[in-house]
Amino acid sequence: MLLSEEKKSILITGGAGFIGSNFVHHWCYQYPDSHVIVLDALTYAGNRQNIASLEDRENFKFIEGNICDRQLIDNLLKEENINIVAHFAAESHVDRSIISPDAFIQTNVIGTFTLLESFRQYWNSKDKPKNYRFLHVSTDEVYGSLEADDPAFTETTPYAPNSPYSASKAGSDHLARAYYHTYNVPTIITNCSNNYGPYHFPEKLIPLMCINILLGKPLPVYGDGQNIRDWLYVGDHCSALETVINQGKPGETYNIGGNNEVKNIDLVTILCDLMDELAPNLPVKPAQKLITFVKDRAGHDRRYAIDATKIKTELGWIPQETVEGGLRKTIQWYLDNQDWWQPLLSQEYQEYYQKVYG
Ligand code: NAD
Ligand code: DAU
Numbered sequence: 051m052l053l054s055e056e057k058k059s060i061l062i063t064g065g066a067g068f069i070g071s072n073f074v075h076h077w078c079y080q081y082p083d084s085h086v087i088v089l090d091a092l093t094y095a096g097n098r099q100n101i102a103s104l105e106d107r108e109n110f111k112f113i114e115g116n117i118c119d120r121q122l123i124d125n126l127l128k129e130e131n132i133n134i135v136a137h138f139a140a141e142s143h144v145d146r147s148i149i150s151p152d153a154f155i156q157t158n159v160i161g162t163f164t165l166l167e168s169f170r171q172y173w174n175s176k177d178k179p180k181n182y183r184f185l186h187v188s189t190d191e192v193y194g195s196l197e198a199d200d201p202a203f204t205e206t207t208p209y210a211p212n213s214p215y216s217a218s219k220a221g222s223d224h225l226a227r228a229y230y231h232t233y234n235v236p237t238i239i240t241n242c243s244n245n246y247g248p249y250h251f252p253e254k255l256i257p258l259m260c261i262n263i264l265l266g267k268p269l270p271v272y273g274d275g276q277n278i279r280d281w282l283y284v285g286d287h288c289s290a291l292e293t294v295i296n297q298g299k300p301g302e303t304y305n306i307g308g309n310n311e312v313k314n315i316d317l318v319t320i321l322c323d324l325m326d327e328l329a330p331n332l333p334v335k336p337a338q339k340l341i342t343f344v345k346d347r348a349g350h351d352r353r354y355a356i357d358a359t360k361i362k363t364e365l366g367w368i369p370q371e372t373v374e375g376g377l378r379k380t381i382q383w384y385l386d387n388q389d390w391w392q393p394l395l396s397q398e399y400q401e402y403y404q405k406v407y408g
Contacts, residue, residue: 064139080281151214158218236300246283266333273346275315283376307356
């Protein structure tokens with residue numbers, strides 16, 4: 051039986067972050083009767099405002115807490131009678147992992163282990179129900195870097211993580227896989243390409259460029275700007291994850307991507323042109339004048355590309371958004387929601403910015 055036909059009580063970790071909060075909105079819209087618990091430590095990247103409009107719902111709870119807190123997780127699973135865990139909580143930014151990797155090991159490895167171990171014991175205590183799921187949300191970065199003419203990553207591409215971030219995500223993926231193979235815990239892993247859309251924290255490429263264009267600040271392109279990323283609108287990622295929860299097979303991995311490979315310099319140029327068109331009174335116009343090549347990221351992966359054939363053929367998921375349409379929507383969102391991003395350019399953020407960009 052598909053999980054979509056059953057009553058759902060879902061624990062969403064990291065639900066105040068970028069993808070997590072988009073997923074919380076998506077899920078609440080799709081399943082208004084579902085019992086939804088969001089657990090988030092509200093690190094610099096977590097923002098309760100992202101899901102504030104949902105907090106009045108009767109069957110919705112926000113818990114501020116850490117995924118490394120075993121007692122808290124044990125209690126939550128039991129008291130809320132959870133049957134689905136959707137695990138987004140992570141330290142997610144490569145540049146921060148290069149400056150200080152500790153938190154990445156703590157949250158991504160130890161935190162995921164804590165959740166898995168708690169879920170295993172909870173699921174055992176319920177006599178191992180067949181319809182429970184532990185969705186581990188991961189990244190294409192675990193597969194390493196591709197050369198220009200290499201085929202795209204498939205689910206059987208060997209892991210070769212190159213940054214502390216991707217190494218910590220690889221470690222968490224291996225744990226999720228091992229919990230299925232050793233204990234039969236119904237884990238499913240998804241590896242997705244670069245997302246973009248609303249609620250994306252300003253440190254990441256697309257929001258950083260949009261905000262700097264609006265502020266008339268330089269647009270820092272790392273290295274020669276020829277690195278390639280495979281972009282997917284966050285709403286499409288959310289619909290893929292819903293599909294995997296409902297129809298995915300425990301023990302399986304699904305790659306998620308939109309088949310939209312773009313060179314960084316081309317993406318930044320598109321953003322500049324769209325901003326020239328959509329934003330009134332830009333301080334510097336054309337915005338392309340702000341493009342500045344800066345020192346490369348250490349260990350910078352050259353190219354990512356996802357082969358999403360498996361999820362398309364086995365589960366029938368296909369992305370809906372084009373890059374042009376998705377970028378327009380995203381830019382308009384940053385124009386309409388300056389009250390959301392302005393406070394995020396805090397003292398802490400300025401210090402981080404100084405460390406990375408000098
Ligand atoms: P994000 O950094 O925007 O959000 C992470 C959230 O996790 C924040 O709300 C933060 O407060 C919370 N968090 C961090 N440490 C925690 C802890 N110890 N306990 C509880 N909560 C904690 O990240 P994102 O971009 O939304 O990514 C979400 C997930 O998707 C991550 O696992 C990431 O690896 C994966 N992913 C991201 C992308 C992307 O393009 N952003 C692509 C593929 C996969
Ligand atoms: O591939 C999925 C991954 O995508 C996720 O797992 C990560 O959580 C997410 O942060 C993202 O990682 P990237 O390193 O690819 O994303 P980021 O937005 O940091 O950078 C995208 C590309 O742009 C990358 O090649 C580095 C480059 N870049 C980035 C920044 C912030 C620049 O040239 N200048 C910048 O200022």
